[in-house]
Amino acid sequence: MNRLDIQLPGLDLKNPIMPASGCFGFGREFAQLYDLSKLGAIMIKATTVKPRLGNPTPRVAETPAGMLNAIGLQNPGLEKVMAEELPWLERYDVPIIANVAGSTTEDYVEVARRISTAPNVKALELNISCPNVKQGGITFGTDPVVARELVEQVKAVSKVPVYVKLSPNVTNIVEMAQAVEIGGADGITMINTLIGMRLDEKTGKPLIANVTGGLSGPAVKPIAIRMVYEVYKEVDIPIIGMGGVSCVQDVIDFMSAGASAVAVGTMNFVDPFICPKLIDELPAKLDELGVKHIKEIIGRSHRP
Amino acid sequence: MNRLDIQLPGLDLKNPIMPASGCFGFGREFAQLYDLSKLGAIMIKATTVKPRLGNPTPRVAETPAGMLNAIGLQNPGLEKVMAEELPWLERYDVPIIANVAGSTTEDYVEVARRISTAPNVKALELNISCPNVKQGGITFGTDPVVARELVEQVKAVSKVPVYVKLSPNVTNIVEMAQAVEIGGADGITMINTLIGMRLDEKTGKPLIANVTGGLSGPAVKPIAIRMVYEVYKEVDIPIIGMGGVSCVQDVIDFMSAGASAVAVGTMNFVDPFICPKLIDELPAKLDELGVKHIKEIIGRSHRP
């Protein structure tokens, strides 16, 4: 019996563990390290209509128990992703969640329409929350009306279920979640990074060339857990939780708070084998918790 | 020559270092450890009209490079603070910043009116941002119109300058800062804690009795620095910066980003001597940076 499988709109997951978008490229590098078919799914790097070269360097900085990044959605563009990256990934038995980004509604719609036709793309992750792109990007993620409309338009063209990735940089995360649910989202992924900054010690100038960067890693986990917990109570669509996952207990925590699956971002850099390790460690953890199937712990924080 | 003194509305600071509200009680405990006159100022614990017993325990939980707290503004109430705590603090040559809290405008106004008459209270810190009180509290801190009106009313009764403490749990921190500036705030203190959660590993239930708690400590520093940096650019009133200060470099960072003084919260628990240590270490740091007076570094991140 598989104690770890999870069914979500469009996604038949062998297990609830997947690398988070932007932290795993298009899988090629990690494929040198382990068999990608082991993963529950792969969230590939944000794809935009045109290739993007991203922000100037330095693009990353370490912070206490976390890191800042301002990659700037560097990616080879829709054409190349469709022609090279996705077909290459077909050799693995793993569903792909395509992270869709853009600066205008038209951009998002175009990427969604095309990329959702790739045979191994089983779901889209609408990235309305990247804090590192200057135009548009962030407003989609902080205004519920704009977000809802975008989701409606993307849903109208996508061949596969659409998950919307929420930004934590808002006063009211529940309002955002409800807006995208009304817009027709099939699921929610959360959280993206928090906007942060680090200064150069000598000059006092921002260390990241883009001035601000997105904060991720264990430092943000308490915020992510809180948001998943709040959103779970108020929406009926499933949540893929992320933000600081660094050990198997964190997976349990996110699922307890209400996530149906869990993505791992930053920690892939610290321990490149973390995803398969977590998958291997889960059954013993279930035993410890006296649980037969991992589904049983989804949302247990909320049970009386 | 004193290389560390800072002049702010109502406050003649020997140095820019002060303990943050709620992390130092009313000073009695730390007075056992060192001479409080050494400090630039003391931000005393939130005071409300009536005594408050606060939230049930557990009230704190550790997180990666941070902690959560939900004390719930426990305090002996305005009468006792005026009659016992503030007079006791008069033995020290240190300006007191009184943290004013409440659930209604009337509460805030009442505390502000009375506490601002205490001889050693040189400024108020209007706590519109405590995430751990259920009624009112948090909306003051997330709605710019409500915040501005509250500031106006408090300014009308206060005998001393009023600093407003901003919540980081907002989409747009600059908007909040501008609102309180228009409302007449003499300064801004920032940031209060971020709303977070931790779950019990075995049960999956919230570990903190209050369910959510406020995240503080080094983990939040990148967010705090970013917010100080953004606000400094858009307001003309001074900022007292805080959020994760753990070493002298952090003091430099906050001041570089635009703070005129710096408060230390959580790290008082980890190293109870941190405030005097930072004060002692600052001159050598100024030498290292080739700076005569600490004022010279305020806002240096923004200089071309």
Next chain:
Amino acid sequence: MIQQERMTVVRQREIAKNIFEMTLQGQIVQEMTPGQFVHIRVSNLLDPLLRRPISIASIQKDSNEFTVIYRVQGRGTNVLSQKQIGDEVDVLGPLGNGFPVDAVQEGQTALLVGGGIGVPPLYELSKQLNDRGVRTIHVFGFQTEEACFYEEEFTKLGETYYVTNDGSKGFKGFVTDLLNELKPDFDVFYSCGPLPMLRALSSMYENKKGYLSLEERMGCGIGACFACICRTEEGQEKDYVKICSDGPVFEKGVVKI
């Protein structure tokens, strides 16, 4: 006086499953009394961040040493258990108010009841009571035999009974079950352990003088942050106490447990 000191590890060993005994050397030992605790920073880095409260298990003033006994539970105690002889540990202490040794007179009998990791502070207490000519009876509850420690040490000081939940050592059951059978004759009791045990003891010995040592999650450990509050019973002067600075030891009946 509360001090912060970098103390040196002079001994560290596992004395039961996941239970470590560590001896530290430094000046602040001179100020320690039984039932007080220290607040230990296990790393100079930012993770784990907070200090860990650990009871003082024994005090050797002549050699400037004191001993703690702790269970490896989470990340902090795990880091602590990896310290080696010669390593330095940042200790804040001594903290709080310990057991009043003079609440019982020479020739009288004290009953010491401990549960699990609540046993350690009772060791220094027992030593000091015995030094004062007080007879001590020790009744300690543990989960299983594997978790038991210090039997020899306590036996030297007085009558000693071990109780385990699974009966793998000594009496099977809870300490209160054994006490019901034993019906020991004593003047004052001192106790440290899980709340249900403290509650049961308090009602069992309603008419006896007794002292309880409590636990709560802590921030500062010195009374400044209001993390470790406990409500008091009706009729007390204050509505609440701080476990770190008013306690951790309270006379029975003072706090709501």
Next chain:
Amino acid sequence: MIQQERMTVVRQREIAKNIFEMTLQGQIVQEMTPGQFVHIRVSNLLDPLLRRPISIASIQKDSNEFTVIYRVQGRGTNVLSQKQIGDEVDVLGPLGNGFPVDAVQEGQTALLVGGGIGVPPLYELSKQLNDRGVRTIHVFGFQTEEACFYEEEFTKLGETYYVTNDGSKGFKGFVTDLLNELKPDFDVFYSCGPLPMLRALSSMYENKKGYLSLEERMGCGIGACFACICRTEEGQEKDYVKICSDGPVFEKGVVKI
């Protein structure tokens, strides 16, 4: 193949002011070539979080050992410098593409130019070039005498010149000043050090074949995160390279520096 291994510290010593030489033992040594780097996790805890990229300074395949030389700069390298013999260190490697040793033929001459903490990878390179019968000339720049290391080691391998900014050791000035005087005769140059030095060398030896090792802040170290991108010069196949996986060594003229 990239592997993650818990390697054992077999040696650690301070060889110049704040400069440490550490030797680690483990299997992945077998895969290493000069100019590659390893990505080191200095703590199992969450602070410091990210791995630190450090160049491979020398390789001893027979004993499964390799050596790094690093400057204690921030928190991570500080933690690393406290590791003791027998401690384990989490190493990911070997990473990237190193110096092409076969770009210069037996009997030819290679000029190795290093600046500060860019010198270490040139040591294994020099050893391997000498093994192949290549003559090596070493020109190294440091801030002051205190920061200099490995003079003896390099001198054994070939002509060696030290340059210090303050003249406290060897020639006073920059390496390029010395090279202007020295006008060495060579076939290929290899270089690692600060960007201004690499730029100066590239224009100084415009017509020579040369290889530069670059640095950038890294996330993953394996090519997945796009942290360490560098734009390429016009006419290259790709617009950009990743320093971690395409480099850190590039032929002169490939990347915009």
